[in-house]
Amino acid sequence: MIVLTIFSLLLILFASYLQYNSQSEDYNLRRLFRKETQVKTHLNYLMQRDTAFQEIQQKKANYQQEFTSIAAIHKVQYALFTLEGLPLFYSYAEMGEEDENYRLSQEVVAQLFEDQSLRLLQQNQAEKGKFQSSYSVLSDDNGQPYVILYFPYFEDVSFSTTELNTFLTRVYQISLLMTIITFSFAFLLSGFITRPIENLRNKIDKIGLLKGNERVTLDNASKEIDSLVTSFNSMLDALEASAEKLAKSEREQAWQEMAKQVAHEIKNPLTPMRLTIQSFQQRFDPSAENGLDKLNDFSKTLIEQIDTMSRVASAFSDFATLPQPNILEEDITEITRLATEIFDNAKIKLNFPSKAVVWPIDRTQWIRVMTNLIQNAIQAVPQGKSPAIEVTLRATKQKLKVQIKDNGTGISPDDIPRVFEPKFTTKTGGMGLGLAIVKNIISSLNGTIDFNSSFEKGTTFYIELNR
Secondary structure, eight states: OHHHHHHHHHHHHHHHHHHHHHHHHHHHHHHHHHHHHHHHHHHHHHHHHTTOSTTTTTTTTTTHHHHHHHHHHHTOOOEEEOTTSOEEEETTSOOSGGGGGGOOOHHHHHHHHHSTTSEEEEEEEETTEEEEEEEEEEEOTTSOEEEEEEEEEOOOOHHHHHHHHHHHHHHHHHHHHHHHHHHHHHHHHHHHHHHHHHHHHHHHHTOOTTSOOOOOOOTTOOHHHHHHHHHHHHHHHHHHHHHHHHHHHHHHHHHHHHHHHHHHHHHHHHHHHHHHHHHHHHHOOTTSTTHHHHHHHHHHHHHHHHHHHHHHHHHHHHHHOOOOOOOEEEEHHHHHHHHHTTSOGGGEEEEOOSSOOEEEEOHHHHHHHHHHHHHHHHHTSOTTSOOOEEEEEEEOSSEEEEEEEOOSOOOOTTTGGGTTSTTOOSSSSOOSOHHHHHHHHHHHTTEEEEEEEETTTEEEEEEEEEO
C-alpha cells in the first residue's frame, strides 16, 4: 500500500509536469500566432492605405516611424525583409551600415517559399535563452507576395511557472498528508491482519507434549485464518492422542522394566536360600552335639537373605516414588555435619563457613543425598589406602555450592556417561539406584549435580542449588 501510494503520487507529479509543459507550449504558440496576426493586419492596413505593396522597398525610409509605432502599439519585436532576404526594418536594432549582417539566409528563404502556407516556425537560441520565431510571407490583395515578416517571440513563462510551482506545492502537501495517512492505515491494517497469526504463534510456542494445550478460538477471523486455526486445533487433538498413547506405552514399558529388575534382584537371594534349606534338611541331625550351632547358622543365613530382599524392595520403592519434599529454612551446615557423623570423622574433612547458612531445604532428603555421596566416596577408595574425603560448602544470597571430593580410583571414561542412569553400578553388591535417587532429589530442590573424575586419582561431585 505504501509503495503504491508513493508510486501513484510520483506518477501524478510527473503527469502534471508534462501537462503544464504541454499547456504552456500551446498557450505560447497561440499567443505567438495572435501577436503575429495583429502585426500582419496592421502592416497590410498600412500598405493598403498607401497602395505601397510593391513600393515598400523604395519607400522604406518613409515608413520607419510607422513601423516603429507598430512595435510600440503591439509591444512586440519584429523585422521586415525583402523577398530576397534583404533587411527593410527591424525594431530591435538601429538601421545602419551593418544591415547586410541581418539578412536572411537563403536556406530559410527557400524553406519559406517551399511551404504551402508561406509560414515557417523555428526554435532559436540566443543570449536570453530559447525562443520561438516565425517567418511569414505577406501578400497584397491580389495574392502577390511583397515582404517577409520575421517575428521573434520570447515565451512568457512567468505565469505558467508560478502556477506550476503553486500546484506542485499543493500536491506535495497533499502527498505528505496521504503518505502519513497511508502509513497509519497500513500499520493498523497489518496489525489487524497479523494479530490472529500472532495469537496462533503464541499458542504454538506454548505447545508441549505433556502440557494441557489450549485450543485457539478467534472471532471474526478471515476464511484463511479460520482454516489455519481449524488445522491447528486438529493438530492439537492428534498430538494429545499421540501423547496419551506414548505415555501409556512408556508407563507399561517402565513397569515391565521395573518388574524384570525386581524379579531378578529377588531371585538372586532365593536360589541360595533354596539350596541352604535343601542342604539343611539332608544333613541336619537334631541329636548331634553341634545341632544347635547349625540351626543358628541356618537361621542367620536366611535372615541375611531376607534382609537383602527387603533392601531391594525398599530401594526400588524409593526410586519409583520419592516422598513429597518438606521445604523449611534450615541450617544446612548443621544438617551436613550430622550426615557425616555416622562415618569415621577422622576420614572426612569439612570446609564450612564460620557462620550458619540458612537455606530452604528438605532435611531428610538432604541427609540422604550427603549419606549416599559420602558412602560412595568411601567405597571408591581401594583396600589398603586410607580414605580422605573432603566436603566443602560455599553460599551466596542466591546460590549454594557443595563439593564432595575423594581420593578413590575414579570413574573410567567409558562409565562417565552412565553414572546417573538407574541400574548402573560398578559394585558387586549394589543395585545402581543410589546416584539416580540423588539426582532426582537435587532436581526437586531446584538444583543441579555434576562431577569431575580423574581415573586412578579420585572423583569430585559438585552440587549447586538456586533459591
